[in-house]
């Protein structure tokens with residue numbers, strides 16, 4: 001580290017947060033690379049690495065990650081253990097991912113009773129209830145319908161439960177455990193409105209019941225307004241057929257709505273005039289308030305962000321320059337602004353947001369930081385275009401009853417100790 005180099009850069013907030021222009025400023029020495037100069041020429045001839053001396057591996061039908069990246073794995077949470085191994089979740093390792101899109105093999109999984117092995121030839125989607133004519137669609141039928149493509153996140157309402165009113169002190173878990181039941185993909189499928197129009201949905205229809213073909217028979221009520229707006233029967237995930245754990249051969253996709261409503265292995269849509277009040281929307285996914293009542297149908301996911309680097313489970317590599325980076329998203333619309341603080345929220349700096357900024361799709365945010373080695377607390381706070389702002393955990397917690405765990409979109413804070421240890425802290 002060149003002594004004093006951080007002083008030449010404009011500071012944007014307290015405790016070393018630098019102006020975003022530092023990313024393009026030529027005079028910054030991000031790491032002291034100069035000493036490496038003497039060994040730079042040694043990459044040819046006998047001293048060339050082994051992989052330059054023999055032909056490489058041939059081609060393969062389906063590519064796999066480098067064996068050197070094996071640590072990027074989903075981690076399983078199985079609350080019922082071997083009694084019901086398919087009930088629970090696996091989390092996206094946000095700490096090992098960059099950019100916005102989640103690779104298909106790392107999309108989080110949340111299933112109530114395992115992943116059914118569905119033969120698409122034997123699967124049917126039925127649309128019935130308050131329609132002129134009930135209809136039945138095979139997978140091949142749906143492949144002949146017009147499709148749309150959009151990038152959006154799916155987030156389980158339980159994301160953030162380890163910082164919720166279910167626990168009494170901050171748990172020291174990787175950022176993927178804390179916030180990784182949120183993943184992002186580019187989805188392609190058939191707009192549900194086309195199928196409802198074709199079935200002749202009656203004009204006073206208000207709700208739909210959507211049911212999955214899994215052993216949980218998971219089902220949810222969906223407002224007709226959402227169904228006719230941007231709801232899709234998703235068939236493809238990042239270009240390939242959706243994965244079995246994501247609902248192959250077809251799932252519902254409701255951009256911005258809580259993950260539970262995105263019914264996987266979709267087999268039935270019944271048009272109704274009122275919500276069905278299924279077990280999944282009454283006993284679960286409702287918000288318990290301090291007075292003992294509960295809010296039902298909190299469908300849109302709140303504006304949220306989390307710093308994914310530096311973050312648990314990693315440690316700081318010493319003082320100096322860092323890119324503080326993370327993800328921000330909102331189920332209400334587009335992220336407009338992300339602020340980052342390095343001094344426990346006393347001062348904030350605007351982060352750079354990755355383009356394109358799309359509604360219901362996460363953005364990657366970045367801000368340069370010069371860590372002087374002193375104890376610090378890093379936080380991020382996202383805003384959306386509907387005027388929503390993330391709140392501190394204490395404020396969020398006070399709104400709900402003891403034990404409440406859903407819809408926690410409060411601010412994530414990371415403590416950084418002098419020895420570089422990172423910890424989850426509450427503010």
Ligand SMILES: Nc1nc2c(c(=O)[nH]1)N[C@H]1C(S)=C(S)[C@@H](COP(=O)(O)O)O[C@H]1N2
Pocket residue numbers: 107108109110111112113154155156157183211212213214216217218245246247258259260261262263264265
């Ligand atoms: N049929 C069915 N659909 C389902 C579920 C399920 O268990 N069965 N889980 C729901 C929940 S709670 C969430 S958060 C999302 C998770 O989607 P993913 O597993 O593709 O990440 O799917 C939803 N759809």
Ligand SMILES: [Mo]
Pocket residue numbers: 110155156157158259260
């Ligand atoms: Mo969920």
